[in-house]
Amino acid sequence: MKKISVEHIARVEGNGGISATIDGNVVTDVKFIINEGARLIERLTVGRTPEEDVSIAPRICAICTLSHKFAAIRAMENALAVEVPRKVHLFRELMHMGEMIESHSLHTFFLALPDYLGFPNAIAMGSKYESEVKLALQMKNFGNHIMKTTSGRYIHGENPVIGGFGKYPSKDELIWIKERAVEFMPSIIKTVDLFCTIDYPDCPEDDTIYACCNPANDKYGFAGDEIIVSTGDKIYRDDYKNLTNEFIVSHSYAKHSRFKEKPYSVGALARINNLGERLEGEAGNMYKKYFNDRWKKNPLLNNAAQALELLYSFERIPQLVDELLQPPEAPEIIRYTAKEGKGTGLVEAPRGLLIHHYEISNGLVSHTDIITPTAQNAEDIERYCYIAAQSLLDSGKEDKIRDRMELIVRAYDPCISCSAHLAEVKKAPEESWKEKIDELKQAESPVFIGVGNTCYSDDGAGINLALELKKAGVKDVWLESELNDNEEIWQNSVNRPLVFLDAVDVKEKPGKICVLPLHHILSNTSLSHKFLPFISGQMNYKQLKNSYVLGIQPESLSKGQKISRPVRDAIEKVLNYMH
Amino acid sequence: MKKDKLKIGIYELTGCAGCALLILDCENELVDIFQAADIQSFLMAKSDNIDGELDIALVEGSVSTEKDIEELMDIRKRAEIVVAIGLCSMVGGIQGRFCDEKEWKENFKKVYGDIEMTHTKPVQSKPIDAYIKVDYYLPGCPIGKEQFLNFFTRMLRGNPPERYPQPVCVECKYNENDCLLKKGILCLGPLTSGGCGAICINHNLPCVGCWGPVEGGNWISEYYLLKEKGFDDELIKNKMANFSGTKIAEVSEQLRK
Missing domain, CATH: 1.10.645.10 (Cytochrome-c3 Hydrogenase, chain B)
Structure with a gap:
């Protein structure tokens, strides 16, 4: 693994905010942002x-x-x-x-x-x-x-x-x-x-x-x-x-x-x-x-x-x-x-x-x-905001999300100016998954992993998509079954984003596509998925933080059925876009 | 006829937020402050802030991100009078010390590695007058309570703020302290802006220079005097630099000659 060596600290406290991005029925992103500039205090003390x-x-x-x-x-x-x-x-x-x-x-x-x-x-x-x-x-x-x-x-x-x-x-x-x-x-x-x-x-x-x-x-x-x-x-x-x-x-x-x-x-x-x-x-x-x-x-x-x-x-x-x-x-x-x-x-x-x-x-x-307290709290602040935002969204109280997130950030008392303001709820544009995929590709080329179970109708969406992508010659696509004991995949994917392809129940109309951070899925029990906790157990945190799920809303998960029409269309859509 | 209340905004760029906090620390006067003036914006104290035209804008913190620059430009456009409060906005603060761009870049890299910041681009820390015209300066790290209240009441009456042309030594003499330099302790009193009441020397400790460079301080002579007294060359230069922000660049330049 590549090691990032750092002698840190930007001071925390002052100007900051929190934002949540919502795509239909699902919170796709929450970020606790510190706008305060870098002061390099640790470096200022060296040599003194x-x-x-x-x-x-x-x-x-x-x-x-x-x-x-x-x-x-x-x-x-x-x-x-x-x-x-x-x-x-x-x-x-x-x-x-x-x-x-x-x-x-x-x-x-x-x-x-x-x-x-x-x-x-x-x-x-x-x-x-x-x-x-x-x-x-x-x-x-x-x-x-x-x-x-x-x-x-x-x-x-x-x-x-x-x-x-x-x-x-x-x-x-x-x-x-x-x-x-x-x-x-x-x-x-x-x-x-x-x-x-x-x-x-x-x-x-x-x-x-x-x-x-x-x-x-x-x-x-x-x-x-x-x-x-x-x-x-x-x-x-x-x-x-x-x-x-x-x-x-x-x-x-x-x-x-x-x-x-x-x-x-x-x-x-x-x-x-x-x-x-x-x-x-x-x-x-x-x-x-x-x-x-x-x-x-x-x-x-x-x-x-x-x-x-x-x-x-x-x-x-x-x-x-x-x-x-x-x-x-x-x-x-x-x-x-x-x-x-x-x-x-x-x-x-x-x-x-x-x-x-x-x-x-x-x-x-x-x-x-x-190491300041707010640096340590930042992850939990984001996690609690995710949980709150998703659960308010699920219960139809979208208008409460902004205030609730502010309340959470402020409760942590991260510092007074940043606890005084700036919660923002963003609506993701239609088809925002395309943007996210482009963004990921620009940074490092992502590794795609299809997960799911083809015996249960739309639960096979991820596997199906992965197979189609492979067939179309897209690089770095794997199936869940290939992961076991395959050191090569893990070694190749160090410092690259992992994108799991899966059916994800975001309570939207069937065929809806969205890209979500993996840790969001893991901390929200309302989003259905089976294999991800197991796989994510093998990853270190940096990988976890750099991983996403490209989810397709399933229509049916009944045993022995074929993949439904809307999900089929969604697979086509992703295939055409990525190919 | 009753005049309209002065419209005042208090803004924080990059810093420790101490100067804004100091204003909140005026517990006994706080309600009066809010009644005497129309505090339009004060992020640390209230959530119903307005970004409109202002009579006076108080700005603390140094300019350290592109966002800071944008905000500062906007403040200048809206405000009749801009006051730099505290060391960061006057001289760039302790973080202003990496004056050389290459040096700053290297240190930034040591802290953050190669990561690209997505939310706002970092820039070298500078005082606000590197970007806009500043009408008045209030020194201190942080500013003092009496100093602030004095400034505030003078502004309410339309008077300019008091200046601090004397070094810490003047106040130290008023307090009848023994001179630490004479005892062989490296004290920055002669170079540092007064106004703090020589507080450190009152506590038997040397001045660290936190109120920033005094106007007309003779840095070069002081440097040679301290050398003569036997202090280490690096130590003198380091101490002079700690709280001088970008001003230290001029001194270093002169010392090199």
């Missing part, structure tokens, strides 16, 4: 000192700036063998809590809630829900205040450094933070009730895999040296690539990720799913009260999970401050002498697992790898 990196890398994203700072510092300290005392860890936890509160309150109230209450924005919501809007602003302001006190500024504060902080907050400032956090508690509990009792639509619901940091000592928290996956797997920080497996897609400057060939989700919902049992106090009570099976499969519940995490954070702050007020005093910045090393830092950004990995040689950064 660890200190310079720690001030450049957080500029990836203003909303997660301190998470980036934190992850970068953790990675650098691991690489350079810097050990900081507990006090420093606690100050960092407090700082990170500020960002969590700021981001979650902004997202839940300002970005998500207007959807559920039917307003275009939070300011407009203020006329009817004044106290909620006020509370959200106060909470956000409080989070910002913690960030400013610990990091020096609201955004891109430079105070946290490798080895500690330039300056520590005063006792008075800490006490003020604690008292304010305690004051907030009653309204935070109401917030959890509010977000846990919203009537979240049950479409889309489907199982997925969740991943997050595993904080030490079986505690809840937002940092750790290990990743915990809902499959039961645990991955040590330096082995993070076993989770992420990043790859590039052409419609986005953000990379996509998969775990064991399956998409996975990160974020507040992932943390609550994997670590919720560890919540104590009020947060623990609320978790027991509200958590149920729907949280395991409905991405929209992320808003409820965020509310729970707000409660956790507000409960945790007084504990943190109490310990910070005890002696010893926080130390001066810990200096280091190492000039070589490699290290990984894992933290939970508000929107999910964030990974920074660095290699240092001769005192300078020689390699940088940064």
Whole structure:
């Protein structure tokens, strides 16, 4: 297999959108698009000192700036063998809590809630829900205040450094933070009730895999040296690539990720799913009260999970401050002498697992790898949008698709500007399959594989078409039966799109032809097909992502019957076009 | 007679969205901001945005895709006054540092390989004044809250924004900080636009230069002074480049002479 070697990251967050293409009764394409240009941040840090990196890398994203700072510092300290005392860890936890509160309150109230209450924005919501809007602003302001006190500024504060902080907050400032956090508690509990009792639509619901940091000592928290996956797997920080497996897609400057060939989700919902049992106090009570099976499969519940995490954070702050007020005093910045090393830092950004990995040689950064939460969520965002779009289409609610997709994207909290807009539903033109085939041919010449069963009337359409194409001299056409143990086919098809020819029930008039991405078929049980799951099991993800099904709507699947007239015509049509 | 409210649009090109977020971070003033002006477009805050004629357009982010160019041209056509907010739109931001086209292409390839982007074509990151006329600049990475509110209220009254002609050192002296350069720490205060209040030095940390190059900063003299003090040549040049965006090209050119 050809290996694409990449040192990635375009920052994710900012300008983005989602689009679905519909052809008759079937959703033929869903794309989560990041319009934000490439900034090559990882390349900007190469050749720089660890200190310079720690001030450049957080500029990836203003909303997660301190998470980036934190992850970068953790990675650098691991690489350079810097050990900081507990006090420093606690100050960092407090700082990170500020960002969590700021981001979650902004997202839940300002970005998500207007959807559920039917307003275009939070300011407009203020006329009817004044106290909620006020509370959200106060909470956000409080989070910002913690960030400013610990990091020096609201955004891109430079105070946290490798080895500690330039300056520590005063006792008075800490006490003020604690008292304010305690004051907030009653309204935070109401917030959890509010977000846990919203009537979240049950479409889309489907199982997925969740991943997050595993904080030490079986505690809840937002940092750790290990990743915990809902499959039961645990991955040590330096082995993070076993989770992420990043790859590039052409419609986005953000990379996509998969775990064991399956998409996975990160974020507040992932943390609550994997670590919720560890919540104590009020947060623990609320978790027991509200958590149920729907949280395991409905991405929209992320808003409820965020509310729970707000409660956790507000409960945790007084504990943190109490310990910070005890002696010893926080130390001066810990200096280091190492000039070589490699290290990984894992933290939970508000929107999910964030990974920074660095290699240092001769005192300078020689390699940088940064994996953002949105890059990891991109695949699941597309998958859930597919499921929702197809199921709304099936139930005749096509007009709801746009809003629902926006709701899903926004629930993932990919970043604020991209969660604010731009869902688009496109109608595919008549005979759009021709266009798709041309497009595929232009990129790499596709390999065609006929599948189906000729004993069952139209189910033989794929096989029949493949035989006709072979007869007509079209190259690279195979039958399903030829695939077994035929290494040659697989070797020849590396990095080329595979196009399966099959009868696909898209609930259209018989003979309708469409080209669909294979993974769409696999994630939508309503589209009938038999052999594809088996075959796709032998493919790696890159192939899967690059594979399509040319489907023909069958009229009848009865045993022993001949292929129906409309399907026969469709086969002719494809044959004429391709020949 | 009551005058119509100023029509304002806030736009984000390629960047970290920090300058737009900073505006949302004015929690106590936010409702007033929305009442005092007619905010026609602000993607981060609202979904009912209008692309009409504007009195003032605030643009954050650098121009990094063809789509960015189109959007920027359209904004200029519609707006009476265009203000570049933040380091990215002023000098291209940290991503503006790959000034040489070949260098940028190589780095792009290292990140994305040979893939053809289907959604919008990437271009080298540049400040917005590489494409359009800009009326005012608001430095910072990101801009500051006081700075923004000060700017906003002045604009509401029809006054031009304050300029930031002084380097960080001036503010540092107001705060009675000890000079870090004298302690042997490489600080970019003398070259960096003031306005931040010398915040890093207040925290015992050196200025990284994030507010961008100060007007009239003498880079060449500073470079030789730092060399004299014994700092590594590469380190000085790197630090100077980190937050100078495309402006670093001029300095490098002069240093080569």
